[in-house]
Amino acid sequence: FNLDELRVGDRIGMMRKTNGNLHLYINGLDQGVAATKVPSLMWGVVDLYGMTVKVTIVDRDEREEHNLITRRNTALRDYTLNDLPEEDSVDRLMFHPKCGGHAAVINNARTAHRPNSRPRQ
Structure with missing residues (x-):
């Protein structure tokens, strides 16, 4: 998918998987691994x-x-x-x-x- 083709209303997303891989999503479709070994706490930019x-x-x-x-x-x-950490409010x-x-x-x-x-x- 070409990011230059995004239109008004399109949705982009990121999800860090449990193996540390960061996946990029465009309109709900997984575009694959964008980065590996991503820390569990991250900031999107x-x-x-x-x-x-x-x-x-x-x-x-x-x-x-x-x-x-x-x-x-x-x-x-x-x-x-x-075993689960408390979630922040x-x-x-x-x-x-x-x-x-x-x-x-x-x-x-x-x-x-x-x-x-x-x-x-």
């Missing part, structure tokens, strides 16, 4: 360039949520609750407020945009 004007972090849809819960439960069935799906001089974080840190960008004619 979105580069606003080219025709990209705005990127928003969105919630999963109901079907995606169900699939992720099923996969998580399957992966965790061999563990006890005592902080929403981790947010843009960091520190960004470049030509970008701004808005919408309760869920959207990053280039306020002075102009769409191509």
Whole structure:
């Protein structure tokens, strides 16, 4: 898939697998391994360039949520609750407020945009 062909409404995603491989997803389709030996705690980075004007972090849809819960439960069935770390109550799906001089974080840190960008004619 050519990232230059993304359109308004397309979804990109990243998922770190238990083996440390990071997979890239475009509109729900696994594009394969993007990186290996990725630490369990990581930060995603979105580069606003080219025709990209705005990127928003969105919630999963109901079907995606169900699939992720099923996969998580399957992966965790061999563990006890005592083996699992406590989850933070902080929403981790947010843009960091520190960004470049030509970008701004808005919408309760869920959207990053280039306020002075102009769409191509």
